[in-house]
Amino acid sequence: MKRSIIGNQAVAYGALAAGVDVASGYPGTPSSEALTELLHFSQNNNPSPYVEWSVNEKVAFEIATGAAWAGKRALVTMKMSGANVAADSILSVAYSGTKGGLVLYIADDPGVEAGMPEQDTRLFAQWAGLPVLEPADPGRVYELTRYAFELSEKCELPVILRSVTSVAHAKQEVEGEYTYKPLGRKPEFEKNIFRYTKAGSAICIAQHEALLDRLAVVERTVRDTGINMMVESGDRNGLFLVAAGALIPYVREALSSWDHQNLSTLFLESVYPLDKELAGKMFEAAETILVLEELEPFVEMQLRSEASRLGWNGSILGKLDGLLPRVGKYSQEVIGRGLKTLASGMAGHSAATSRPVVSSERSDPGNEESAAEQPVAAELSVKHPITFCAGCPHRGTFLAVNRALKKIGLNQDNTVVTGDIGCTILGMNPPFHTCWTEVSMGSSIGLAQGFYWAGIENPVIATIGDSTFFHAGIPPLVNAVQHGANLLVIILDNGWTSMTGFQVNPGTSEQFQAKGARRVDIEGIVRGMGVENLQVIGPFDQEQSIEAIIKALQQEGVKVIISQAECALTVARREKRTLIYQIDSQKCTFCRSCLRETGCPALYVTANGKKSKHGQVMAIDPQACTGCGLCYTCCKFDAIHEQKLGG
Ligand code: SF4
Numbered sequence: 001m002k003r004s005i006i007g008n009q010a011v012a013y014g015a016l017a018a019g020v021d022v023a024s025g026y027p028g029t030p031s032s033e034a035l036t037e038l039l040h041f042s043q044n045n046n047p048s049p050y051v052e053w054s055v056n057e058k059v060a061f062e063i064a065t066g067a068a069w070a071g072k073r074a075l076v077t078m079k080m081s082g083a084n085v086a087a088d089s090i091l092s093v094a095y096s097g098t099k100g101g102l103v104l105y106i107a108d109d110p111g112v113e114a115g116m117p118e119q120d121t122r123l124f125a126q127w128a129g130l131p132v133l134e135p136a137d138p139g140r141v142y143e144l145t146r147y148a149f150e151l152s153e154k155c156e157l158p159v160i161l162r163s164v165t166s167v168a169h170a171k172q173e174v175e176g177e178y179t180y181k182p183l184g185r186k187p188e189f190e191k192n193i194f195r196y197t198k199a200g201s202a203i204c205i206a207q208h209e210a211l212l213d214r215l216a217v218v219e220r221t222v223r224d225t226g227i228n229m230m231v232e233s234g235d236r237n238g239l240f241l242v243a244a245g246a247l248i249p250y251v252r253e254a255l256s257s258w259d260h261q262n263l264s265t266l267f268l269e270s271v272y273p274l275d276k277e278l279a280g281k282m283f284e285a286a287e288t289i290l291v292l293e294e295l296e297p298f299v300e301m302q303l304r305s306e307a308s309r310l311g312w313n314g315s316i317l318g319k320l321d322g323l324l325p326r327v328g329k330y331s332q333e334v335i336g337r338g339l340k341t342l343a344s345g346m347a348g349h350s351a352a353t354s355r356p357v358v359s360s361e362r363s364d365p366g367n368e369e370s371a372a373e374q375p376v377a378a379e380l381s382v383k384h385p386i387t388f389c390a391g392c393p394h395r396g397t398f399l400a401v402n403r404a405l406k407k408i409g410l411n412q413d414n415t416v417v418t419g420d421i422g423c424t425i426l427g428m429n430p431p432f433h434t435c436w437t438e439v440s441m442g443s444s445i446g447l448a449q450g451f452y453w454a455g456i457e458n459p460v461i462a463t464i465g466d467s468t469f470f471h472a473g474i475p476p477l478v479n480a481v482q483h484g485a486n487l488l489v490i491i492l493d494n495g496w497t498s499m500t501g502f503q504v505n506p507g508t509s510e511q512f513q514a515k516g517a518r519r520v521d522i523e524g525i526v527r528g529m530g531v532e533n534l535q536v537i538g539p540f541d542q543e544q545s546i547e548a549i550i551k552a553l554q555q556e557g558v559k560v561i562i563s564q565a566e567c568a569l570t571v572a573r574r575e576k577r578t579l580i581y582q583i584d585s586q587k588c589t590f591c592r593s594c595l596r597e598t599g600c601p602a603l604y605v606t607a608n609g610k611k612s613k614h615g616q617v618m619a620i621d622p623q624a625c626t627g628c629g630l631c632y633t634c635c636k637f638d639a640i641h642e643q644k645l646g647g
């Protein structure tokens with residue numbers, strides 16, 4: 001069926017034809033009509049994907065990510081400036097990759113029709129390490145949107161579909177299906193902290209390497225599709241014209257009335273990573289190359305780099321030699337100027353001599369050195385889980401989450417609990433193994449919504465610290481309330497920004513705020529958002545905490561629990577302890593429940609026991625114990641008891 005549609009609508013219908021399950025976005029010219037069309041479709045059709053305008057681009061991206069990580073296909077839309085808002089999460093998710101197809105539709109605005117900088121998303125994509133497809137017209141937008149989902153799944157990477165105003169708003173008769181073809185996938189999220197968190201340098205470095213490997217797969221995969229097309233002219237005059245994305249139809253138009261020398265062409269709709277094999281073929285035949293692309297010399301820089309690496313001695317004409325502008329849209333006059341220069345043989349600078357040599361191999365000079373250092377590092381390394389400090393209130397919260405799940409027949413391996421940045425993420429480590437994800441500040445709540453809208457059946461829980469909540473957790477919670485997501489958000493409020501050195505945050509007690517500053521109340525904020533199911537718990541009171549969590553999990557809609565107790569270290573800095581716990585070695589059976597469940601670093605093994613098989617028992621370091629009492633709640637043998645400290 002043919003319909004006359006604009007480029008943005010083509011994104012919507014391409015996504016529907018690809019079976020998109022979840023679509024989110026934030027409006028911004030020139031991208032908005034893509035999600036508007038999907039929203040309109042979802043309101044008038046059944047079945048249809050879940051579609052929402054999110055509170056901002058970062059939250060929209062996190063929702064799409066959650067859905068894609070659950071194996072569904074997800075689309076997120078925004079204008080170029082929105083990528084800056086979502087950058088924190090985009091760069092982090094690039095390292096983790098994706099499972100279901102995840103497509104970011106980002107529309108740039110050369111010529112600034114709607115205000116804001118002439119930001120070139122292709123540079124953003126290169127920075128993030130994500131592949132870019134750049135369709136030439138609405139028909140190609142439709143085709144490449146469909147393909148972007150396939151590419152994303154094949155290469156396990158989010159794919160950026162980049163458009164510009166002249167394509168996003170151009171109208172064309174487009175052959176398409178104009179129906180929704182749901183794939184009917186069952187949502188499943190694999191618990192894998194090595195992939196979905198950033199817990200430690202080894203994990204981050206391995207993810208970075210995986211990202212580079214996936215980009216290499218993208219390069220090979222796209223090559224096989226023929227998306228990028230090279231056509232050599234019959235007279236082999238060595239003159240090549242390279243055009244990217246939106247300029248391709250304009251260049252075709254210019255060439256249709258071109259009555260000078262025949263030119264060979266390379267039209268690129270997949271601009272990153274550069275297809276080096278195809279570029280190499282062009283260099284073999286070319287003497288002078290003209291690169292036509294709007295905004296930054298993105299393709300040109302990649303070609304110059306490759307030319308230097310290959311020792312190619314021809315010339316590249318474009319923006320870097322000052323021939324063509326880096327600002328505004330390209331008119332036929334600009335394109336014509338480039339063509340004439342190319343045909344006249346007025347070569348610019350020699351690419352091979354003006355650029356430094358760059359190796360095509362992924363060169364990492366640090367690798368050899370670090371490999372040489374590895375044995376030393378290995379000798380020095382000590383394997384121990386990073387966990388909460390002795391007396392940390394977050395230990396109580398995660399203990400209560402795990403206990404509550406167990407009580408209702410679930411557990412931390414079948415219940416998605418999203419984690420966030422800061423001390424609270426230690427909930428993913430032993431002995432808790434509670435958190436499944438860590439992406440960026442505030443992302444726990446956005447991701448949780450993505451998992452929910454993907455259709456994950458068990459309850460979804462988001463965990464976030466107080467400082468992180470103030471930083472970037474408020475917008476996604478507003479979003480969850482607005483759209484009626486069914487999830488539990490636990491704000492672990494210890495009153496400080498602890499992990500970075502106990503800085504104050506807006507929720508820190510008034511007595512520690514700077515002169516003239518005041519405390520902002522989390523509870524008031526949450527109530528002000530319209531969250532009706534709000535409970536405040538003390539995490540050391542396990543009975544109360546477990547009961548509150550179970551109650552919340554049994555309610556519908558957005559539930560919030562504020563788990564409030566001050567950071568143990570800030571308390572210890574100013575207050576003397578009055579109570580600690582000790583273990584009676586005569587009663588301890590060395591069952592180790594106290595250690596297994598709490599992982600408290602104040603607990604240690606000692607050889608003084610009589611009841612245990614090997615004479616070993618648990619003991620508590622009296623210097624480290626804060627008297628929180630959590631280990632006491634684990635012991636079935638009455639071996640742990642309070643000890644008052646003399647005044
Ligand atoms: S839970 Fe009780 S009995 Fe078991 S190891 Fe700890 S102190 Fe000993």
Ligand code: SF4
Pocket residue numbers: 390391580581598600601602603620624625626627628629630631632
């Ligand atoms: S009471 Fe138990 S859990 Fe709490 S700090 Fe002391 S040893 Fe650790």
